[in-house]
Amino acid sequence: MRWAAAATGLLMLTGTLMLAAPAAATADGTAADPVEAVTDRLVQHGRSETGAASAADEPRVSVTRSSEGWAFGTAVLATEPGSARMPQGWLFVAEHKDDGWQVAFEGQEEFAALSERAPVVEEAEKPLFAQQDGRQPDARESVTGQPGTMAGGDFRTGMALPTTVGAGTVMTSGPHGWGGYEHPWSSLDFAGGDQVVRAAREGTAYTMCTGWIRVIHDRGYATDYYHLWDNISTNGGWVGSGAYLGYTGTDVTCGGAAYGRHVHFGLRQNSQYVAVAGHNLGKWVIYNGASAYQGSALHGSHRVYAGGVLHNYGALGLTQAVVDANGGGSLNKRTGPGTGYAVAGSVADGATVSIACSSNGTSHTGRYGTTSLWNRLTDGTWVSDAFLWTGVNGPINGWC
Structure with a gap:
């Protein structure tokens, strides 16, 4: 169940809908309005970023906010309804300068920089946009499909x-x-x-x-x-x-x-x-x-x-973990970071625990490998990191 058959409706966006219709140019040939400028950049950006933008793709640009010399909105490369190709889309910020419009899309370093200065970008958006500059970690998914790093x-x-x-x-x-x-x-x-x-x-x-x-x-x-x-x-x-x-x-x-x-x-x-x-x-x-x-x-x-x-169990907190006893049952809690310490109760497989800090102790092997890391829970007891999913390979809330 992944695709649908028929296309319906017209494109409806907040703000003013503006398609890629020709717009007047200035005397030096630069775009006179942001829609034309963004449309010109959109097809090029789509090809460079995703290989998208075939001859059949339809650029759809909507300026949802504008102020003197600034524009903000969405830029979508719409594909044919019923096709196997999905649309691609980005937010954009544009600033008008003497030589025309400077346009930046999500994923470009200029996007965060322009957003920080743009009066059309809200204060709540700016710190989020600052992280959307396109930098990627070392290994995107390899051709084997494994997540790597x-x-x-x-x-x-x-x-x-x-x-x-x-x-x-x-x-x-x-x-x-x-x-x-x-x-x-x-x-x-x-x-x-x-x-x-x-x-x-x-x-x-x-x-x-x-x-x-x-x-x-x-x-x-x-x-x-x-x-x-x-x-x-x-x-x-x-x-x-x-x-x-x-x-x-x-x-x-x-x-x-x-x-x-x-x-x-x-x-x-x-x-x-x-x-x-x-x-x-x-x-x-x-x-x-x-x-x-x-x-x-x-x-x-x-x-x-x-x-x-x-x-849906809800979100896992950034200093929480899910117990994975690697086969069901429960996990012993200890009074210190190792099996030499006394048992202080247990916690069930699949339970959510909150971690106060971490320390090294006796080594154990779980689903995700072998580690000597132990985590002190907020109730004062300790559990081996080998039997927790935390999302990181190391302490998630500092060292004890």
Whole structure:
């Protein structure tokens, strides 16, 4: 369940809708208005960044905010409805200078710099945009589909599933590309439950086009939600974690296809789609399968494969961990960092624990390898890091 058949509706965005119609130029041939300038840059940017922008793609530029000499909005390369190619889109900031418009898209260093000075960018957006400058960690997903050192070795997102916390939803498709089979496998498909699509984490939200919402989060992350019905119309509005974004649907106003009602959820970091495998969403660790659309999710020692139901346990805090006893059961807690210390109770597989600090102790082997790291919990007891998913390979809240 990943694509849909028919396209419906016209492009509706907050602010003024402006397509790539010819606009007057200045005497020196530069664009006289930001729509023309952004449109000129959009096709070139799409090709350089994603290989997108075929002859059939339709540039759709919307200036949603403007002030004297400044413009802000969305720039989308819409594909043909029903096609296998998904639309691509970016936020942009543009400043008018003597020699024309300077345009910067998400993922360019100039985007953060222009945003900091732009009167059309809100104060709440500026620190988030400052992290969207396109820098990528050492290893984006390799051709093998393995996450490698993606996210710089830090896979904490602070995100829930894009569904209602406390409810179940079907992960109809495991990790796959934003447009299908291509790498990185950044996306998941969800359907069923109450059909409500919700923000995985708080941030500023943007209607890229009908059926498509993007939320910019902290720590360089962003999330995309496509094929929505009755989605919100927003121009940088703040949304809390779990905020309503729309319903699962089959909308393809900006292109692509959707067979069966669902939300196409994409993970981005520093303005690029990145591998979702290895990250934690709703206290589930996502795993690739042998091919796109397969894969699984792991909560503690409980694994669910594509096509199964995931319970949304909510977001895992950045100093929290999920207990993975590597086979079920429970994990002993100790009075100190090692098995030489007395047992001080136990904690169940799949439970969430909060970590105060870390120290080295006796060595143990768990699902993610061998380590001598132990974590002191906020109740004063200790557990081996070998049996916790924290999202990092090392202490997450400092040393004791």
